[in-house]
Amino acid sequence: MPSYEEKYAYLEKHVDALKTNRTGDERQTDGEVFDKKTLMTIYDLMSDGLLDKVHYPISTGKEGNVFYATDADGDGLALKIFRTSTSTFKRISKYIEGDPRFKGVSGNRWKMIYAWVNKEYKNLLRYYDAEIPVPEPIAFENNCLLMEYIGDENGPAPQLKDCVLEDPTDIYDEVTSFIIDGWQDAHLVHGDLSEYNILMLDGQPILIDVGQAMTRDHYNAKEYLIRDIANVNRFFRQRGADIIEDEKILDCALNGCDDEEEEEEE
Numbered sequence: 001m002p003s004y005e006e007k008y009a010y011l012e013k014h015v016d017a018l019k020t021n022r023t024g025d026e027r028q029t030d031g032e033v034f035d036k037k038t039l040m041t042i043y044d045l046m047s048d049g050l051l052d053k054v055h056y057p058i059s060t061g062k063e064g065n066v067f068y069a070t071d072a073d074g075d076g077l078a079l080k081i082f083r084t085s086t087s088t089f090k091r092i093s094k095y096i097e098g099d100p101r102f103k104g105v106s107g108n109r110w111k112m113i114y115a116w117v118n119k120e121y122k123n124l125l126r127y128y129d130a131e132i133p134v135p136e137p138i139a140f141e142n143n144c145l146l147m148e149y150i151g152d153e154n155g156p157a158p159q160l161k162d163c164v165l166e167d168p169t170d171i172y173d174e175v176t177s178f179i180i181d182g183w184q185d186a187h188l189v190h191g192d193l194s195e196y197n198i199l200m201l202d203g204q205p206i207l208i209d210v211g212q213a214m215t216r217d218h219y220n221a222k223e224y225l226i227r228d229i230a231n232v233n234r235f236f237r238q239r240g241a242d243i244i245e246d247e248k249i250l251d252c253a254l255n256g257c258d259d260e261e262e263e264e265e266e
Helices: 004-014 024-033 036-047 086-097 109-129 168-184 221-238 246-255 259-265
Strands: 053-060 064-070 076-082 137-141 144-148 198-201 204-207
Touching (some): 036 137, 036 144, 109 144, 168 246
Antiparallel strands (some): 053 064
């Protein structure tokens, strides 16, 4: 069994983000993300053959950072590392404690954060199985989530907010389907849907950051559904898309859509 020092030496060769040629702010961020438990979790993922190398950060969020990584074949992966700080724990608690899938997980910071990672993995799997475009989930362990990399050789896919849309109505219809099919087929509501949580790859929107998504039997699910609809309509109205009334989208999500009626409206 390798010692911690041997494991760390191995990681130094395989995790580029640990290298010392970093600015002060970057080193501070690395220190928050790459604590001892996290480093050993990454080592375990490597030992299991799921991960070969961690290269560089591609996004920074409120709960954690996403790094570009590769497997043994050199294919791209995304490694999301969740921070284990007290502030992160306080932010996510309300989404865990109200989720019927995670009853009894409360109070303990580590258990709560590990449950959050488990939750994002399960939510991704639900969306993926419902054929809603999300990064394919690969594995999770402790505070690390490994998933499909959304991007190309030039870098990660941009957020919707940063894209010029040739046909905003087409993209709007796709994003609206995320809301409706998410509720109907994945039995989930995203809860934080906006132009910040959608990537654009090859002209197609892809849903990300689904950790806070909750099952539709959550006591606040309808409230979050209404908020998601309002956020999406606000953004696409500004981009000149043909908008469907909030109430119609809500009714379609809750009660199912009448395809014939939709075609007549079009």
